[in-house]
Amino acid sequence: MWFCDGFGDRRAGRGKIVKLSQYVLCGYLMHKMYSIKLTGTADSSKIKDSEAIMNKNSIKSDRAQIAAIIGGILLLFAAFFIAFSVQDQKQGENREGMIQEAARLDTSGLILEVGEDERSVRVNWYSNEKSDFELQYGIPSGDGEPDNYVSVPLSRRKGGVGGTFRYTANMTALEADSRYVYRILETGSGEMSRDYIYRTAQVEEMFTFLFAGDPQIGAEGTEEDSKKWDETLKKSVSLVPEASFIITAGDQTDSSDKKKANKQYLGFRSPDVLKELPAAVNRGNHEAGNDLYEKQFQREGQQGMEYSFLYKNVLFIALDSMSTEPVQQIEFFRNTVETYPADWIVVTMHYSLFSAGSHAYDHDIIRQREYFAPVFSECNVDLVLAGHDHSYMRTYYMNGLNSTGKDGGKKERGEVLYLTGGSSTGNKFYKKTKKEVGYDVFFLEDKIPVVTSVNVDGKTMTIRTFDMDSNEEIDFCEIRK
Numbered sequence: 001m002w003f004c005d006g007f008g009d010r011r012a013g014r015g016k017i018v019k020l021s022q023y024v025l026c027g028y029l030m031h032k033m034y035s036i037k038l039t040g041t042a043d044s045s046k047i048k049d050s051e052a053i054m055n056k057n058s059i060k061s062d063r064a065q066i067a068a069i070i071g072g073i074l075l076l077f078a079a080f081f082i083a084f085s086v087q088d089q090k091q092g093e094n095r096e097g098m099i100q101e102a103a104r105l106d107t108s109g110l111i112l113e114v115g116e117d118e119r120s121v122r123v124n125w126y127s128n129e130k131s132d133f134e135l136q137y138g139i140p141s142g143d144g145e146p147d148n149y150v151s152v153p154l155s156r157r158k159g160g161v162g163g164t165f166r167y168t169a170n171m172t173a174l175e176a177d178s179r180y181v182y183r184i185l186e187t188g189s190g191e192m193s194r195d196y197i198y199r200t201a202q203v204e205e206m207f208t209f210l211f212a213g214d215p216q217i218g219a220e221g222t223e224e225d226s227k228k229w230d231e232t233l234k235k236s237v238s239l240v241p242e243a244s245f246i247i248t249a250g251d252q253t254d255s256s257d258k259k260k261a262n263k264q265y266l267g268f269r270s271p272d273v274l275k276e277l278p279a280a281v282n283r284g285n286h287e288a289g290n291d292l293y294e295k296q297f298q299r300e301g302q303q304g305m306e307y308s309f310l311y312k313n314v315l316f317i318a319l320d321s322m323s324t325e326p327v328q329q330i331e332f333f334r335n336t337v338e339t340y341p342a343d344w345i346v347v348t349m350h351y352s353l354f355s356a357g358s359h360a361y362d363h364d365i366i367r368q369r370e371y372f373a374p375v376f377s378e379c380n381v382d383l384v385l386a387g388h389d390h391s392y393m394r395t396y397y398m399n400g401l402n403s404t405g406k407d408g409g410k411k412e413r414g415e416v417l418y419l420t421g422g423s424s425t426g427n428k429f430y431k432k433t434k435k436e437v438g439y440d441v442f443f444l445e446d447k448i449p450v451v452t453s454v455n456v457d458g459k460t461m462t463i464r465t466f467d468m469d470s471n472e473e474i475d476f477c478e479i480r481k
C-alpha cells in the first residue's frame with residue numbers, strides 16, 4: 001500500500017502529500033455537498049404530501065447522512081496521513097542525513113605511505129575522531145565491490161596537538177598488477193569512508209617513482225601552498241602516470257608553531273593523489289621544532305625517524321638529517337645495507353650534502369657531508385635525493401668528497417649521484433651560492449616548481465626532471481651499471 005511505504009525519498013514523500021491533499025479535498029467536498037443536501041431534504045419534508053414522497057425523502061436523507069459520515073471519515077483519515085507523512089518525511093530527512101553523514105567520515109587527512117616492500121602499503125590517517133576504526137581492502141570483482149574485504153584494525157596514537165589522532169594499518173600480501181579498493185569503517189557506528197583505489201606495481205622488475213623537494217606548506221600561505229601542492233601532484237601523475245610512489249625529502253610544512261604546523265600538515269595530506277599514490281617522507285629542519293612529524297610519521301617499532309623499504313631490486317634508506325645521533329644513523333644505514341642486498345641503493349635525506357644553493361657552505365651541511373659521503377661511496381650508494389636548498393641541482397658522480405667529473409653514464413663502484421630537489425610548490429627559492437662548488441652539472445636558476453621522475457629498469461636508472469609550470473622536461477640523466 002502506498003501509505004505504508006517508507007518516505008526515505010523526499011521527492012516521493014512530496015508526491016504522496018499531493019495525493020493526500022487530493023483525498024482531503026475530495027472528502028471535504030463530499031462532506032460539504034451532502035451536508036447541504038441533508039439540510040435541503042429537511043425543508044422539503046415539511047410538505048409531507050404522500051408516504052411515497054416521505055419514504056423517498058427518508059431514503060435520500062439516509063444516503064446523505066452516510067455520505068456526510070464517509071466524507072468526515074475521509075477527512076479524518078486525510079488528517080492522520082498528513083500527520084504521518086510529515087513525521088515520516090522528517091524521518092526520511094534524518095535517514096538521508098545519516099547517509100550523508102556516513103559518506104562524510106572525514107578522510108581528508110588520510111594518505112598512503114610506502115610499505116616494507118612493493119607487496120605492502122601503509123594507510124596513515126590523521127583525524128580528530130577518537131574511536132575504533134578498521135581498514136578494509138580487497139580486489140573488486142569486475143566493476144563492482146570486492147566479494148570479500150580483508151579487515152585490519154587501525155592502531156591509534158595521539159597526534160601531537162590536543163584532540164588529534166594518527167591511525168595506521170598496513171595492506172599486506174598484495175597481488176601485483178592489481179586494483180584494490182580500500183576504505184575505513186568506524187566499527188561502532190558502521191560509518192564508512194568513501195572508497196579509494198590503490199594500484200599495485202606491475203609484475204615486471206621495472207618501475208618508476210617520483211621525487212619532490214620541500215613542499216613547505218605555509219611558507220607563502222597555508223591555503224595557497226596546499227592548493228599548489230595539490231596542483232603539483234595532479235600534474236605529476238598526469239605526466240608520469242606509471243609512478244608507483246612519491247618521495248618528499250623533508251620540510252613538508254613550514255611552521256614550528258604546533259597549531260599552524262598542524263593545519264599545514266592537513267594541507268600536505270589533503271590532495272586526493274596522496275590517497276592513491278603512496279608517499280615516502282623525510283623529516284626536515286622546519287619539522288624539527290615540534291613533535292608533529294614524529295607523532296604522524298614515525299613507524300611502529302622505530303626508534304628514530306629513519307626507515308627503509310625494499311622496492312623490487314632497489315633498497316631505499318631514509319635518513320634523518322635532524323638526528324643528533326649521527327653514529328646511530330650510520331649504524332642503521334650499514335645494518336640495512338647488509339640486511340637487504342639489492343641491485344640499487346637510493347638514500348633520501350633532507351640536507352643536501354652536495355648542493356650549490358645558499359646552504360652549500362652551512363656548518364651543519366659540511367659536517368654531515370664529511371660524515372656521510374665517504375660511507376655512501378664505501379657502500380656503493382647509487383643516488384642520494386635531498387631537499388633543503390629549494391633549487392634543483394644535479395652533481396657529477398661523486399666519490400667520497402671528490403667530484404669525478406663524470407656526468408652520469410656508466411657508473412663505477414663508489415660513484416654516487418647527488419640530486420637536490422627544487423621547490424615542488426614554487427613557494428620559496430634560494431639563489432646559487434657565489435662560491436664555486438666544482439661538483440655541479442646542472443643548477444636551475446629559474447624560479448619554477450619542479451618534480452623529478454626516476455625509472456629503474458634492470459641496469460639503468462633514468463632521471464627526468466619536469467618544470468611544473470610548462471610540463472617541459474628540463475633535465476635528463478642516466479645512471480648505468
Ligand SMILES: [Fe+2]
Pocket residue numbers: 214251284285286350387388389
Ligand atoms: Fe629545509
